[in-house]
Amino acid sequence: MRYGNRGGVLAGVAAAALVLAATTAAGQEVPGSRRTVSLEEALELAVANNRDLVAARLDLEGANKRVKEAWGSVFPTLDLNMSYTRNLTVPGNFLPRIIFDPTADPEELVAVKFGADNSWSLQLRAEQPLFQASAFIGVGAAGRYQGLQREVVRGRTIGVATRVKLAYYAALLADEGVRLTGNTVGRVRQTLEETRRMAAAGVSSSYDVLRLEVELANLEPSLRRSANTADAAKRNLAVELALADLDAVDVVGSLLDIDLGDELVTGDGGVAAAGTQLSEDRAVDLAMENRSDVRQLALTEQLRMAELRAEQSEYLPRLTVFGTYSILAQQNGDPDFFGATDRQRSYGRQVGLQLTFPLFNGMKRPSRTAQKRAVVEQVRSQQELLRDRVESDVKTLLDGVAEARDRARAQRLARGQAERGYQIARAQYREGIGSQLEVTDAETALRQSEFNNAEAVHDYLTARARLEEAIGVVPELQRGGRLAMADARDR
Numbered sequence: 426m427r428y429g430n431r432g433g434v435l436a437g438v439a440a441a442a443l444v445l446a447a448t449t450a451a452g453q454e455v456p457g458s459r460r461t462v463s464l465e466e467a468l469e470l471a472v473a474n475n476r477d478l479v480a481a482r483l484d485l486e487g488a489n490k491r492v493k494e495a496w497g498s499v500f501p502t503l504d505l506n507m508s509y510t511r512n513l514t515v516p517g518n519f520l521p522r523i524i525f526d527p528t529a530d531p532e533e534l535v536a537v538k539f540g541a542d543n544s545w546s547l548q549l550r551a552e553q554p555l556f557q558a559s560a561f562i563g564v565g566a567a568g569r570y571q572g573l574q575r576e577v578v579r580g581r582t583i584g585v586a587t588r589v590k591l592a593y594y595a596a597l598l599a600d601e602g603v604r605l606t607g608n609t610v611g612r613v614r615q616t617l618e619e620t621r622r623m624a625a626a627g628v629s630s631s632y633d634v635l636r637l638e639v640e641l642a643n644l645e646p647s648l649r650r651s652a653n654t655a656d657a658a659k660r661n662l663a664v665e666l667a668l669a670d671l672d673a674v675d676v677v678g679s680l681l682d683i684d685l686g687d688e689l690v691t692g693d694g695g696v697a698a699a700g701t702q703l704s705e706d707r708a709v710d711l712a713m714e715n716r717s718d719v720r721q722l723a724l725t726e727q728l729r730m731a732e733l734r735a736e737q738s739e740y741l742p743r744l745t746v747f748g749t750y751s752i753l754a755q756q757n758g759d760p761d762f763f764g765a766t767d768r769q770r771s772y773g774r775q776v777g778l779q780l781t782f783p784l785f786n787g788m789k790r791p792s793r794t795a796q797k798r799a800v801v802e803q804v805r806s807q808q809e810l811l812r813d814r815v816e817s818d819v820k821t822l823l824d825g826v827a828e829a830r831d832r833a834r835a836q837r838l839a840r841g842q843a844e845r846g847y848q849i850a851r852a853q854y855r856e857g858i859g860s861q862l863e864v865t866d867a868e869t870a871l872r873q874s875e876f877n878n879a880e881a882v883h884d885y886l887t888a889r890a891r892l893e894e895a896i897g898v899v900p901e902l903q904r905g906g907r908l909a910m911a912d913a914r915d916r
């Protein structure tokens with residue numbers, strides 16, 4: 426039979442529920458333990474454990490270290506160099522003998538050794554940049570990169586929260602399929618028993634009994650199919666929650682009990698009731714203020730501008746103050762660390778300024794500057810395109826939320842009417858003034874209206890979650906409590 430667009434989804438979890446109930450009733454221990462979570466608990470688990478968020482936080486930690494690394498180019502540096510050389514043969518050179526003997530022939534040379542058997546050297550050098558524009562601009566660029574990674578964490582959190590909500594709603598829809606399919610099977614069985622009794626009394630025909638037996642046979646296999654669908658939906662939720670056992674999570678609540686007048690956070694500290702029309706202009710403004718991809722692109726532009734300025738700063742001179750302290754020592758014979766006496770050592774102390782002015786480097790700087798400028802223009806073009814897409818997405822989702830809400834309310838009313846019609850048809854059939862075909866038609870209409878109602882509520886919740894993501898505001902992350910603190914922790 427046709428149950429609507431998601432009949433397979435709503436064909437639900439009843440078989441698993443019946444097996445679990447039977448096992449428990451028999452006194453047997455159910456292997457493993459299942460964890461039942463509310464939507465808020467699921468979001469808390471996801472914010473704390475989701476693997477995408479863990480990776481994003483690790484990237485943020487790397488950005489924090491990058492800022493410290495950038496500051497290192499501004500702080501002073503201190504280097505210590507030490508060396509020891511053992512001359513197996515002391516090196517020498519030839520000098521004019523006249524240097525040592527004024528009476529010698531000017532053309533005569535004499536071999537002279539330079540050095541000793543053992544040589545030591547030590548140098549301690551300190552440098553402090555006084556003016557190095559690229560270093561200070563690099564610190565600013567690292568800070569902007571850090572801010573970008575913070576926004577990536579925030580955006581990833583919103584995306585994960587939305588995925589968890591969609592997975593949770595899908596699990597609720599599957600569980601609703603359990604209940605509704607079970608109700609349908611129960612109603613058909615009840616009608617079948619009544620029809621059998623009426624056939625035995627000669628009030629009803631065997632054909633009516635046969636029709637109901639066929640209908641029941643067609644319905645019962647859908648229980649297993651719905652169980653598989655629900656298990657898959659809950660495993661998908663468990664993946665988002667990063668649970669070790671993918672088959673150990675259950676959800677609570679019912680789609681049919683959800684109040685369609687729940688609040689919708691607008692992101693400016695206030696709320697708009699779900700039944701109140703949020704203007705398109707206001708929604709677009711909120712999206713431009715709060716959407717993470719918009720913020721990330723703005724931060725990316727700032728980062729690219731900082732990189733451009735850093736490249737341009739390579740045209741500027743660099744001024745550094747330095748100081749050195751050195752010790753040189755030489756000694757013959759067995760090594761004695763840095764010589765035995767000060768006569769075998771010499772000391773040096775220097776301070777000074779070093780000015781480096783870049784003049785020409787083969788046209789590399791102009792080419793790199795042009796590349797950076799092109800990247801900035803590219804990011805600005807992407808921002809213009811994103812603004813148009815945001816406006817289109819938000820307006821489309823606003824229409825979808827309004828349509829889904831109206832449909833959910835209409836289907837809720839239709840479900841009530843169908844239930845009343847089924848009760849009337851059954852009462853007339855028991856009194857002998859109605860036919861079994863009317864009862865079957867009424868039950869089919871009730872079944873279809875129940876499924877349609879659950880689907881409509883699911884579609885409304887899904888559309889609203891997507892709208893909140895498109896606006897950049899997830900109510901569960903905006904309000905107080907553990908979720909809000911988890912989000913603020915990464916800001």
